[in-house]
Amino acid sequence: MLEQSAAGVTVRRSVLPSGLRVITERIPGVRSASVGLWVQVGSRDERADVAGAAHYLEHLLFKGTARRSAAVIAEEIDAVGGELNAFTAKEHTCYYAHVLDEDLPLAVDLVCDVVFEALCEPRDFETERGVVLEEIAMRDDDPEDLLHDAFLDALMGDHPLGRPVLGTEKSIGDMSRDALYGFYRRRYTLPRMVLAVAGNIDHNHVMRLARKQIGDRLARTGTPVAPRAGRARIASSRKLVLHSDDTEQAHLMLGVKALDRHDERRFALNVLNAALGGGMSSRLFQEVRERRGLAYQVYSSVGSYADTGTWSVYAGCQPDRLGDVAGVIRDVLSVVAAEGLSDAEVARGKGQLRGGLVLGLEDTSSRMSRIGKGELNYGDYLSVEQTLERIEAVTADDVAALAAELLRRPVAAAVVGPYAHADDLPPQVHEVIS
């Protein structure tokens, strides 16, 4: 059992014989609890013919268990004013609840019930297919979501990480209940799961609740599955993906393959990202929006996976400015690749990460996510203080070396906007990927 404590906060970790890990963080002074059951199964675990299975399954699990219908699940959480929901990502799925502290037993019971005991009845499977297809249509109407999927397609090509989490109309339309149920039963095993709880809670109480949930049925012995690692084999990229859409704005995302989440240089990457495109004082924001008023939004972001990662820039602008926007972004990136960033910029980037980290951990949900993801991704817990130290240790030279390497890698780009063919895009967009 690992224990860490700082400023009244205590993180504790236990492993049940079944292989389920339980990690908790006690936060005195709050009145709530956040419970998350993290499953190391995501869209990258799907074969192409069942693309979207992990997400479809996440929906289906809420449709009823041996003890509760979908309506009863909704009624029980609404009656206490709590939130019960889930999300599916490329490498994991998380089922979570946020409730008043006194409702912790209900929250653990609900989350475990849907994850362990869902019936996945054929009738519900059919109804939910319609809901998932609606969600795909919604994504298609959201240019930024669509753009993000298009960019990963451009960068990752046929690799499973390049496929959308939602699947496609075809893969969802063709999915059979048996295939999905098989995916559930094979993949959702206790050694692949982490129960994370943060708030006004006690570790031993959470352990008692967890043991009760697992009971006999699932209490086979097991060893926690190690975090994912390795080196992604990503074949040729498509480089440019255009999604023609009758939008008022043109949306551009461009970027490179960056670092996997185990790479020690990830703290330097976060500083680089903050200073280059993370805030209102960042190079990109100042050059694109403030100095030239070319776009409403422009920012950069880091994506981390077990064995690869991304660094990308987003901009949304009027279509007739897309060329200028792409040109300015390209210029900024070449200058930074050649010269790195100033000491003042690096200091500001570090300040931004430092403040953002502390300010972002005020609610129990983000605390729960932090410990749950930490366990799933690293099998370890890095305290806030340890993280702050790693950020502090980054130097301007580290940032410059990383910029020189990453910003010279082959660029992939995606555009959502009113262009019929890639040939209609302004030349600067083609130049950026050349």
Next chain:
Amino acid sequence: MLEQSAAGVTVRRSVLPSGLRVITERIPGVRSASVGLWVQVGSRDERADVAGAAHYLEHLLFKGTARRSAAVIAEEIDAVGGELNAFTAKEHTCYYAHVLDEDLPLAVDLVCDVVFEALCEPRDFETERGVVLEEIAMRDDDPEDLLHDAFLDALMGDHPLGRPVLGTEKSIGDMSRDALYGFYRRRYTLPRMVLAVAGNIDHNHVMRLARKQIGDRLARTGTPVAPRAGRARIASSRKLVLHSDDTEQAHLMLGVKALDRHDERRFALNVLNAALGGGMSSRLFQEVRERRGLAYQVYSSVGSYADTGTWSVYAGCQPDRLGDVAGVIRDVLSVVAAEGLSDAEVARGKGQLRGGLVLGLEDTSSRMSRIGKGELNYGDYLSVEQTLERIEAVTADDVAALAAELLRRPVAAAVVGPYAHADDLPPQVHEVIS
């Protein structure tokens, strides 16, 4: 000076001679502070020819003051990892910062500097026009935002509340710097403002910081402006507004005029809203999504203004299901208008509000908003406990009486979707407003 304290939380209020109100909430155990300067000026204060002035002004104020350029403003807040931003609504504008507690003086300084001392230089005025036009284009690409504006247009017609906060391409394109600067200097007076601060702070410290900001220049005596009240004179509604758009989903919003924010029945309205369309167990969610899988999202919401209000239902679905969705919503509303809700539903609606209220007040930003808006809208502070009591006091009869009145009022509706003319909409949409 008003003082209220519960569970270690203390709310204090002072009025400076200039008419500026300062309201603070001390929250022990957190490490941050949220600072908001609330101005009782919003889009409803604009004449039609300067529609969007309040929002355009909000942008412009960040472009530089006597002491700081736009870049320096951004650098100072990024250096401490804080957030500095603003939003404009129909009846108010709020400038806010969220920082570590030790950075409170900087946060108060930055927020007051941009609101009191902005230069509004002609060159920045021109650059920012482009950014605001980008934001209008972004709104046009977001079906739900567009729908919301279209619905208020349908319900409120030519009343200023029916106009979009962003203004129009024409009104922004035609705006002169002098008109906007005049709007700023006439409207942004201290008696119309509330400085709200929540977090690990001390009221007297905040008062010292506020006095220092106001200094001599603006320290004329004044009396706080009373909250808005009255009765909105809203002429004929347009009833149905269609915005043709090449979207995958059809988006429908329908609703009625409801209660102004001073109406004592607002607690009953919130219970009705929660039970009818506020959660996964609500009537609308169960009937539309769970039982029939007709839509991905369906929910209802309450809008409150000084002298009127709205209650509305949103649904997003495949275009070929729009008729069924509208029909089911109409049926649900007529049943509830005739029969009210069951005791179990009312109890669940109350539980939902209760839990949601407490869980929604965990971060300092929402605490700051609560006290700032309370002061601006009511000139008073209702504690969480007092609010919980008012919710608890609502009966099933109150809810039934309100449903019988509101759900029989004339319905207005808006649709965003792939329909060229209103005649192309399914008959159920026309029936819903007839």
